[in-house]
Amino acid sequence: MPKPSAEKSAPKKHTALHLQNFLPYRLVVLADQVSHCIAHIYGDRFNLTRPEWRVLAALVELGPVSATEIAAHSTLDKMSTSRAVNGLEEKGYLRRADAADDRRNKIIILNPTGQELYNKIAPLVLAQEAYLLEIFSKEERSTLDRLLRGLEQRAQDLQEQK
Amino acid sequence: MPKPSAEKSAPKKHTALHLQNFLPYRLVVLADQVSHCIAHIYGDRFNLTRPEWRVLAALVELGPVSATEIAAHSTLDKMSTSRAVNGLEEKGYLRRADAADDRRNKIIILNPTGQELYNKIAPLVLAQEAYLLEIFSKEERSTLDRLLRGLEQRAQDLQEQK
DNA sequence: TATTGTTATACTCTATAACTATA
DNA sequence: TATAGTTATAGAGTATAACAATA
Numbered sequence A, B: 001m002p003k004p005s006a007e008k009s010a011p012k013k014h015t016a017l018h019l020q021n022f023l024p025y026r027l028v029v030l031a032d033q034v035s036h037c038i039a040h041i042y043g044d045r046f047n048l049t050r051p052e053w054r055v056l057a058a059l060v061e062l063g064p065v066s067a068t069e070i071a072a073h074s075t076l077d078k079m080s081t082s083r084a085v086n087g088l089e090e091k092g093y094l095r096r097a098d099a100a101d102d103r104r105n106k107i108i109i110l111n112p113t114g115q116e117l118y119n120k121i122a123p124l125v126l127a128q129e130a131y132l133l134e135i136f137s138k139e140e141r142s143t144l145d146r147l148l149r150g151l152e153q154r155a156q157d158l159q160e161q162k
Numbered sequence C: 001t002a003t004t005g006t007t008a009t010a011c012t013c014t015a016t017a018a019c020t021a022t023a
Numbered sequence D: 001t002a003t004a005g006t007t008a009t010a011g012a013g014t015a016t017a018a019c020a021a022t023a
Helices: A023-045 A050-062 A067-074 A078-090 A112-133 A138-161 B023-045 B050-062 B067-074 B078-090 B112-133 B138-161
Strands: A094-098 A106-110 B094-098 B106-110
Touching (some): A023 A050, A023 A112, A023 B023, A023 B138, A050 A067, A050 A078, A050 A106, A067 A106, A106 A112, A112 B138, A138 B138, B023 B112, B050 B067, B050 B106, B067 B078, B078 B094
Antiparallel strands (some): A094 A106, B094 B106
């Protein structure tokens, strides 16, 4: 008596897909773990959401800029950026000013308290990154960097094909 | 006239944190991009949620198992697993049976249609993975694998310290 | 007509915890 | 008392789109 096909034939080709070896799965699991640890710092200890933390970091890096520039630099969409800027403004970490050239633009400026907050968080999250990389030699780190750049480029291409 | 501290002193040590070079940020952005592309397949084309897709893949790999084993293998919590199993059952992709030994256990068994669905999805997502890795030599791929294993281990350690 | 930024809505995820049935 | 699994709930995040002000 023949069994139903699901049980009779273990697929040959598709056994190549093992979650534990499947790169997209591994990347997601790894990124989730790492970002949870980071979120533990800026979230639980300093009461920021992820978009808020990204906007804060972007502002320190870029100086006073428009919301559009922040969004581009932090891989956030404009709604998340808008809400994150709102949140940071309510907490007193930044202020907005009208742009000189285009009055649709609001230039977003970090307050001193915002810079202080960043100065507290940055060393802590950098320490987490250092811990992750501690096991690697200088050479391995630059190899990792190079391989990740390759994957980033390739993922970009893949997404644009869609 | 002294400016407020946020503007007067660009922090020296913390300029080391550039989002574009910050490993946790890069991992999250990369994983998001990749998983969006994969989700485009199992989600938009085959109408599965991410947890459903993971349960499906786990079931093919593990054979008939309990929900707990699926959860462990697919990095899902028991609630997500339960809901994903429900969803797949409603769509007719699997069925449940009572375990012989412990009647709290429900053994989850893939239906032929579930295996067929997997057989359609697996080659497509494997093709995406292949595209991502295409630029790398065999050697580079095994280096990437090794470096990722290191990071995975380290991230695990980091999470357990918390 | 296009662009910057905001808001509304609905939908999905997640996290906590309460609950059941077994053991 | 502990475990496998389910369900309820609330909070956060996300995506689509409509909207206002400006260009």
